[in-house]
Amino acid sequence: MSQITPVFKREFLGYFRSPVAYVFLIVFLTASVGMAFFVGGFFKANQASLQSLFVFQPWLYLFLIPAAGMRLWSEERRGGTIELLFTLPLTTLDAVLGKFLAAWAFLILGLALTFPLAITVGWLGDPDWGVIAGGYLGSALMAGAYLALCALLSSLTKNQVIAFVLGVVVNLVLVFLGWSVFNGVLTGFLPVNVVDFIANLGFIPHFDAFAKGILDPRDFAYFGSVIALALTLNVVALER
Amino acid sequence: MIEVKELVKNYGDKRAVDGVSFTVRPGDILGFLGPNGAGKSTTMKMITGYIRPDAGSATVADIDVAKAPVAVKSRIGYLPESAPAYGEMTVQEFLNFIAEVRGYRSSATRRERVELALTRTHLLPVRRQVIETLSKGYKQRVGFAQALLHEPPCLVLDEPTDGLDPNQKNEVRTLIKTMSTDRAVILSTHILEEVEAICTRIILISRGKVVVDETPDAFRARKPGARLDSIFRDLTSADA
Numbered sequence: 104m105s106q107i108t109p110v111f112k113r114e115f116l117g118y119f120r121s122p123v124a125y126v127f128l129i130v131f132l133t134a135s136v137g138m139a140f141f142v143g144g145f146f147k148a149n150q151a152s153l154q155s156l157f158v159f160q161p162w163l164y165l166f167l168i169p170a171a172g173m174r175l176w177s178e179e180r181r182g183g184t185i186e187l188l189f190t191l192p193l194t195t196l197d198a199v200l201g202k203f204l205a206a207w208a209f210l211i212l213g214l215a216l217t218f219p220l221a222i223t224v225g226w227l228g229d230p231d232w233g234v235i236a237g238g239y240l241g242s243a244l245m246a247g248a249y250l251a252l253c254a255l256l257s258s259l260t261k262n263q264v265i266a267f268v269l270g271v272v273v274n275l276v277l278v279f280l281g282w283s284v285f286n287g288v289l290t291g292f293l294p295v296n297v298v299d300f301i302a303n304l305g306f307i308p309h310f311d312a313f314a315k316g317i318l319d320p321r322d323f324a325y326f327g328s329v330i331a332l333a334l335t336l337n338v339v340a341l342e343r
Numbered sequence: 344m345i346e347v348k349e350l351v352k353n354y355g356d357k358r359a360v361d362g363v364s365f366t367v368r369p370g371d372i373l374g375f376l377g378p379n380g381a382g383k384s385t386t387m388k389m390i391t392g393y394i395r396p397d398a399g400s401a402t403v404a405d406i407d408v409a410k411a412p413v414a415v416k417s418r419i420g421y422l423p424e425s426a427p428a429y430g431e432m433t434v435q436e437f438l439n440f441i442a443e444v445r446g447y448r449s450s451a452t453r454r455e456r457v458e459l460a461l462t463r464t465h466l467l468p469v470r471r472q473v474i475e476t477l478s479k480g481y482k483q484r485v486g487f488a489q490a491l492l493h494e495p496p497c498l499v500l501d502e503p504t505d506g507l508d509p510n511q512k513n514e515v516r517t518l519i520k521t522m523s524t525d526r527a528v529i530l531s532t533h534i535l536e537e538v539e540a541i542c543t544r545i546i547l548i549s550r551g552k553v554v555v556d557e558t559p560d561a562f563r564a565r566k567p568g569a570r571l572d573s574i575f576r577d578l579t580s581a582d583a
C-alpha cells in the first residue's frame with residue numbers, strides 16, 4: 104500500500120509537466136463559471152447560493168472528466184511504460200489507486216479554483232455555507248465516480264480517442280438515468296417505483312441531495328460503490 | 344538464481360513459448376538467441392512477472408513469480424524491449440521515481456542511488472533533459488540506469504544494444520560485463536557478435552523451443568572454422 108505514494112506523486116506532478124493541464128484547468132474554470140453566469144443566471148437569480156454553478160456540473164463533467172481520464176492507462180499502453188510499471192515491485196491495486204487518486208486530486212484542484220465564486224456570493228449576500236460545502240463535497244464525489252469509470256475504460260484501449268468516446272457514452276447513460284426530464288418521459292409508461300429505482304442508479308439525484316446541503320449516507324454509499332466497483336474492474340482488466 | 348521450468352505461453356492458438364527450461368547462476372551472462380518472433384521477449388516477460396505463463400514456472404532466488412510477484416520484481420532489474428520510459432519526465436525525475444518505487448524512501452539515499460546510476464551509465468550531461476528529447480542511445484542508457492539502480496541480483500535485458508551505433512554497443516557490453524559479477528544476467532539478442540563478445544552461455548530458441556543450450560565454445564565447435572552466423576543460420580533456417 105505504501106507504493107501508492109510514488110505512483111500518486113509521479114502522476115499528479117505529471118499533469119503539470121505539460122501545458123495540457125493548464126489548458127484543462129482554464130477550460131474547467133471558464134466553462135463552470137461561464138455556465139453559471141450566462142446560462143444559470145448567477146446574478147439574475149438574485150439569490151445567495153451556488154445553485155447556478157452546481158446545476159450544470161453533471162453535464163460539464165460529461166466532457167471534462169473523460170478528457171482528463173482518457174490518458175490514464177491508454178497512454179501507458181501506447182508508450183509501453185505499462186510494462187515498466189508492472190515489473191516494478193508494486194501491485195496492480197497500488198498502481199490503480201495511485202493513478203486514480205492523482206487524477207481525482209487534479210479534478211478537485213479544478214473544482215477548488217471555482218471557489219472565488221463562493222467568496223463573491225458571500226460578499227454580496229448571506230449564503231448558507233453548509234449548502235455550499237455540501238455542493239462542493241457532492242461535486243467532488245461525483246467527479247470521482249465519473250473518473251473511476253473513465254479510468255476503467257481507458258485501461259481497455261491504447262487509443263485515447265476511443266477511451267474518451269467510451270467515457271462520454273458510459274457517463275451519459277448514468278447522467279440520463281437520473282435526469283428529471285428523462286424520468287418524466289419514463290413515468291408515462293412505467294410505474295413510479297420502477298422509475299424511482301432507475302433514477303437512483305443515475306448520478307443526478309444523489310448529487311442534487313448534496314447540492315441542497317443534505318448529507319445522506321446513502322448518497323455517499325452510491326458514489327463510493329461506483330468508485331469501488333469501477334476500480335475493482337480496472338484491476339481485473341489490467342491483470343487479464 | 345533464475346530458474347525457468349517448462350514455460351508455455353499461447354497467444355490465441357499460436358504457441359509463442361513452448362516448454363522452455365533453463366537455469367542462470369550468479370556470474371552467468373546468458374545470451375538468449377533466436378530469430379525475431381522466436382519467443383525471447385515473451386519468455387522474459389514471464390520471468391519478470393509482466394505476463395502469466397499458461398504452464399510451467401519461473402523462480403528467482405527460489406521465489407515463484409506466480410506466487411510472490413512483488414518479491415520477485417524487487418530482485419530483478421528489467422530492461423524491456425525498446426526501453427520504455429515516461430517521456431515527459433527529465434532523466435533525473437524518472438530515476439528518482441524508480442528509486443522511490445524501489446523502496447529508497449529517504450531523499451538522501453535516493454539521491455545517492457540516482458547519482459550512482461547516472462554516473463555508471465554516463466548520463467550526467469543529460470540529467471536535466473526531458474527523456475523524449477533524447478537520442479536513441481541515451482534513451483537506452485536511461486533504460487539501463489533504471490534497471491541497475493537498485494543493484495539487483497538478477498538482470499533481464501531485452502535487446503539491450505538494439506538500435507545503437509557500434510561505439511554505443513561496445514559501451515553497453517562493457518557495462519553489462521562489469522555488472523555481471525555476482526549477478527545472474529539474461530540478455531536477448533539476434534546479433535551473434537554480441538554473444539561472442541560477452542556471454543558465458545548460449546541458449547538458442549526457435550519457434551518457442553530451446554534448440555541449443557551450451558557454452559559459446561561448444562557452440563562454435565559445432566562447425567569448426569565457420570562463423571557463428573552460419574551455425575545460427577543452419578539451426579534456425581526453418582523459421583525463415
Ligand SMILES: Nc1ncnc2c1ncn2[C@@H]1O[C@H](COP(=O)(O)OP(=O)(O)O)[C@@H](O)[C@H]1O
Nearest residue numbers: 354358359377378379380381382383384385386
Ligand atoms: N501480445 C501478443 N499478442 C499476440 N501475439 C504475440 C504477442 N506478443 C508476442 N506475440 C507473438 O509471439 C511470438 C513470439 O514473440 P516474441 O516473444 O516477441 O519474440 P522475440 O522477442 O523472440 O522476437 C511472435 O510470433 C509474436 O508475434
Ligand SMILES: [Mg+2]
Nearest residue numbers: 383384385424
Ligand atoms: Mg523481442
